[in-house]
Amino acid sequence: MELTFYIAAAVAILSTIMVITRYNMIHALLYLVVSFMAVAVVFFTLGAPFMAALEIIIYAGAIVVLIIFVIMMLNMIQEDVQREKEWLKPSVWVGPALLSAVLLAELAYILLGANPSQTEALVAVDAKLVGLALFGPYLLGVQLCGILLMAGIVGAYHLGRQKKKVIHRFLQERSAAA
Amino acid sequence: MSQNDFLHLMPLLILTFAALLIMLVIAAWRNHKIIYVITAISFVAAFLSLFELRAVTEYTIEPLLVIDGFAVFYIGLMLATALLISMLSYAYFEQQKEQKEEYYILLILATLGACVLVISKHFASLFLGLEVLSVALYALISYLRVRERSDEAGIKYLILAAFSSAFLLFGMALVYFSTGIMTFEGIAAAMSGYRELPMLLLTGFGMMIIGxxxxLSVVPFHMWTPDVYEGAPAPVTAFVATVSKGGVLGLLIRFFMEVDGFRYPTLLLIFTIVAVASMFAGNLLALMQQNVKRILAYSSISHLGYLLVAFLAGSQMGVEAITFYLVAYFITTVGAFGVIAMLSDNSRDAEQMDDFRGLLWRRPWTATAFTAMLLSLAGIPLTAGFVGKFYVLAAGVNTQKWLLVAMLVLNSVIGLYYYIKVIAVMFQQPDTEKEPAIRLRPSIYIASVGTLAVLTLLLVWVGVYPTALVDMIQSMFAEVPTLVAR
Structure with a gap:
């Protein structure tokens, strides 16, 4: 079981790196699905099969489909791929990547040296346990999530209903110069 | 949930109910004035319901929330501030072409999120409160989308806030990994054995401090502040500067007092560096600004630095000093942005120095109020800001934080310069008679003018007779166990 965890975790990290380095958005999206599925496997090996199923259904299913719709509406063409390629020059990402790698190494060092205070036996957290927790002690948390969604929906409604075309000042300057 | 739980959560329930009610009213009949009145009444009602809770010592709703004197005071402070901001919003939004009604729903929800922050005692409620606050703010900041900078401000806040939330979550995960529990008192119990923080826990705390x-927009996490302050509508800027920061600061105090983070020199060192850097960066960068909103943004960064000085004192007096300073800072900031909101028209906010040139001769009362606010921010005697700064200094001296105290005094002197600069501009004679923009009926401005008058009077009253406020803060905090222990 331990080995499956490490393999799945490595797949998750690798595929996420692939997501941010792809020029074509659809390709990035495919790697994103792989990343979600790897995370689902991680959940499964940690004893949370219900969470694993939710991860697949909600993230790999619903959310990725939404992103695909958005990309289809944006009408990506070859020029966009080229532009992405121009934006993602090594000179842009090498510095931050190196610094992040240092941080990652430090974090790995800390995590490998850590021994958590208590190691409990793994208990499989199934749907019933999740439900009992959510509608037992964490009931207020669920209600707060509802309020969070309400804030999101009201905000999205207001920002999304604009019909007026607004051009950003940078674009305006460029079009004036052209 | 028992009846008692409902009683103790009454302020939050009133806010939730108000948000739902406004949504239904909008569906039936869109009317700015009605929505505005409902909002104001609900803030007042929520505030009045706090009087029922005045005597509460410590009421916990396991495992998420705790309501004590500290929480009641902070909720009251934030509700009063939100009420004042909504008062200032009416005239400001009445002249806009956008739909105005959703603004009030988002304002109420953001206040609700900030209130949840100060009563949370569990990572789950902490995160949910923070997200309710942030999500409402994303939309509020870019509310006036026809303005040229609103999209920029909204996107900047969205991306950076989401990024910092990720850091916060990762930090919480690491803390949970090493302690095995997510309630504050559980973490405190797990940490009580450590004399030195283990690396893993320190990493977790470090990431939480980033979030x-x-x-709090302290250096080095302050880059968004000037752009967001500039791009957001003036009342929203007032909200970001006051309620949002007040809620997070209340949470920080509760968490640190509970786990007694002041025992660990590493954490103290981190906060000391952050405090000193915030004071210097805020004040020095403010010197170079020409835009009043940006000046106030950088000044807010330095004020958070001052607040951290009292926070680092780590004593009960330090917490009292923070709270007093926050009250003074809230009054002043809402007042300053209120003046900006009142002078703004429907195409842009009054934020350039030119908008304030000769203000004293054109609108003497508004200029007087703004001068009072700026003097209070600078910490001139007879204003609330002076007493607040004095209290913070006393807390620092009491715990022998000499370095921080010296930095605070030095920075107050630097800060004086740019506040005086704005005041000097208001005293100049206007070169040309400016054509007044199209104004609304004078009756619409009654609420704004009244609010500004109240704020100015409060400012002077707290500055001249601070004893009443100090007594109130002390009596509210007297029963709080985590504070009394120190």
């Missing part, structure tokens, strides 16, 4: 530091 919290972003919300």
């Amino acid at each position: 919290i530091g972003f919300k």
Whole structure:
């Protein structure tokens, strides 16, 4: 079981790196699905099969489909791929990547040296346990999530209903110069 | 949930109910004035319901929330501030072409999120409160989308806030990994054995400080502040500067007092560096600004630095000093942005120095109020800001934080310069008679003018007779166990 965890975790990290380095958005999206599925496997090996199923259904299913719709509406063409390629020059990402790698190494060092205070036996957290927790002690948390969604929906409604075309000042300057 | 739980959560329930009610009213009949009145009444009602809770010592709703004197005071402070901001919003939004009604729903929800922050005692409620606050703010900041900078401000806040939330979550995960529990008192119990923080826990706390530091806009997590302050509508800027920061600061105090983070020199060192850097960066960068909103943004960064000085004192007096300073800072900031909101028209906010040139001769009362606010921010005697700064200094001296105290005094002197600069501009004679923009009926401005008058009077009253406020803060905090222990 331990080995499956490490393999799945490595797949998750690798595929996420692939997501941010792809020029074509659809390709990035495919790697994103792989990343979600790897995370689902991680959940499964940690004893949370219900969470694993939710991860697949909600993230790999619903959310990725939404992103695909958005990309289809944006009408990506070859020029966009080229532009992405121009934006993602090594000179842009090498510095931050190196610094992040240092941080990652430090974090790995800390995590490998850590021994958590208590190691409990793994208990499989199934749907019933999740439900009992959510509608037992964490009931207020669920209600707060509802309020969070309400804030999101009201905000999205207001920002999304604009019909007026607004051009950003940078674009305006460029079009004036052209 | 028992009846008692409902009683103790009454302020939050009133806010939730108000948000739902406004949504239904909008569906039936869109009317700015009605929505505005409902909002004001609900803030007042929520505030009055706090009087029922005045005597509460410590009421916990396991495992998420705790309501004590500290929480009641902070909720009251934030509700009063939100009420004042909504008062200032009416005239400001009445002249806009956008739909205005959703603004009030988002304002109520954001206040609700900030209130949840100060009563949370569990990572789950902490995160949910923070997200309710942030999500409402994303939309509020870019509310006036026809303005040229609103999209920029909204996107900047969205991306950076989401990023910092990720840091906060990762930090919480690491803390949970090493302690095995997510309630504050559980973490305190797990940490009580450590004399030195283990690396893993320190990393977790460090990441949480990044998330919290972003919300407080302290250096080095301050880059978003000037752009967002500039791009957001003036009342929203007032909200970001006051309620949002006050809620997070209340949470930080509760968490640190509970786990007694002041025992660990590493954490103290981190906060000391952050405090000193915030004071210097805020004040020095403010010197170079020409835009009044940006000046106030950088000044807010330095004020958070001052607040951290009292926070680092770590004593009960330090917490009292923070709270007093926050009250003074809230009054002043809401007043300053209120003046900006009142002078703004429907195409842009009054934020350039030119908008304030000769203000004293054109609108003497508004200029007087703004001068009072700026003097209070600078910490001139007879204003609330002076007493607040004095209290913070006393807390620092009491715990022998000489370095921080010296930095605070030095920075107050630097800060004086740019506040005086704005005041000097208001005293100049206007070169040309400016054509007044199209104004609304004078009756619409009654609420704004009244609010500004109240704020100015409060400012002077707290500055001249601070004893009443100090007594109130002390009596509210007297029963709080985590504070009394120190």
